Amino acid sequence: MTIKKEQILETALHLFAKEGYSATSTSKIAKAAGVSEGLIFRHFGNKKNLLKELMIQTQETINHLFLPIFEETDPKEVLIKTITLPLRIDKEYYDYWRLQYKLRWEPEYTNNNKFVPILNKFEETFTALNYKEPKQEAILLNQIVNSIAIDILLDRFNEDYIPFLKKKYKL
Amino acid sequence: MTIKKEQILETALHLFAKEGYSATSTSKIAKAAGVSEGLIFRHFGNKKNLLKELMIQTQETINHLFLPIFEETDPKEVLIKTITLPLRIDKEYYDYWRLQYKLRWEPEYTNNNKFVPILNKFEETFTALNYKEPKQEAILLNQIVNSIAIDILLDRFNEDYIPFLKKKYKL
DNA sequence: TCAAAAAAAGTGATTACTCACATTATTTAT
């Protein structure tokens, strides 16, 4: 991976996340990245493929952020780490999240259950904690984490919410 | 309001909700609505203003859907109506919701606390039910409803979730 | 010296939007 290719990916990520895929032209990316427009097509073939490579990176990044939760064995610790996950994410990763949430609504974007592994982890956790309906609890927790992430990205999150959730889950 | 103007609004709503604002050209709208492209600009001035008028309609529609919750006085009934709201929405309104959720992520879209009234209603409700932290409970309930709506729109909702929530809130 | 990397200079298609003009609906004057 050359420096310029990385610059294209980095710039495209930022512009796609900020303005959206359709609203971001390849010439705009090239200018912002400080490269010629042709280089984008040399490296990625077409615009859609640039997005595709970006989404692979995005998925890897997000998987990496979830890793500490997967590796945690103590169920209570799983819940704590899950609830506070959005807060612990460094701002440099925000564009990845933003792109992910934005692209959910695109018709081409097939969401084919990328969240199944984390839902299974949550279900195991709630089973270990003797919750009556661990499957539904897992869905609820997943919804909460997503909502917190969205609130943070849209700059309308209130930190008081976290201790409230900790009490709810007796943590 | 003339028939053709209504057709433009209706078609634009559907295309914006489905493909997104930037990805939908005015010529595409005109063709699908069966009018000349010039008429869009006669009625709305420019593309952005078409979206603006559409968003006013959208807000009115959504407010109307929330009305039964606002008018309900029995706190338990408020919760029941809230939890089941996304389920009770007719499919013909889906485009309004989709547009709303999609546009949250656009930089021009200023979200200036349109949800404050419903959050206040929820807070009153939880206060009446003697919940310890009604403000935070209101935020949680709002998150849940939004999550359900998103899941329905993205066609990944499981109906078993509703009875689970009813038990949670002792309904 | 020469292949890969990058830039520069193109391509036709599509974009949002304008404009001159036609048609239809509404108001006004007699």
Added chain:
DNA sequence: ATAAATAATGTGAGTAATCACTTTTTTTGA
């Protein structure tokens, strides 16, 4: 009442700018 005047609605051909993408030329590093 009705013809004339005015306003509202609608069309289709045009605009320059921008779009994704291609081809050609130049630069770079081993």
